[in-house]
Amino acid sequence: MKDTMIGVDLAKNVFQVHGATMTGLVKFRKKLSRPQFSKFMADHPPCVVVLDFCGGAHYWAREMIRLGHEVKLIAPQYVK
Numbered sequence: 001m002k003d004t005m006i007g008v009d010l011a012k013n014v015f016q017v018h019g020a021t022m023t024g025l026v027k028f029r030k031k032l033s034r035p036q037f038s039k040f041m042a043d044h045p046p047c048v049v050v051l052d053f054c055g056g057a058h059y060w061a062r063e064m065i066r067l068g069h070e071v072k073l074i075a076p077q078y079v080k
Contacts, residue, residue, distance in 0.1 A: 002070060004047040008037075010056055042067055052076045
């Protein structure tokens with residue numbers, strides 16, 4: 001269930017999404033618009049979502065929690 005970690009680099013229009021197993025094996029990398037990101041996360045089974053801490057992070061964290069995901073916020077300098 002929570003065997004996947006999804007890292008998200010939040011931006012204005014296009015989000016960079018990086019999925020990996022908890023051991024670090026890359027599963028996918030995608031560029032998604034806001035509506036695509038919402039739909040993608042709604043269709044994805046519950047997992048750990050890591051967001052960079054920025055202005056919109058709290059909004060997206062609440063949305064991810066509502067969808068059943070576990071959310072962690074990290075400082076932007078650790079996102080690449």
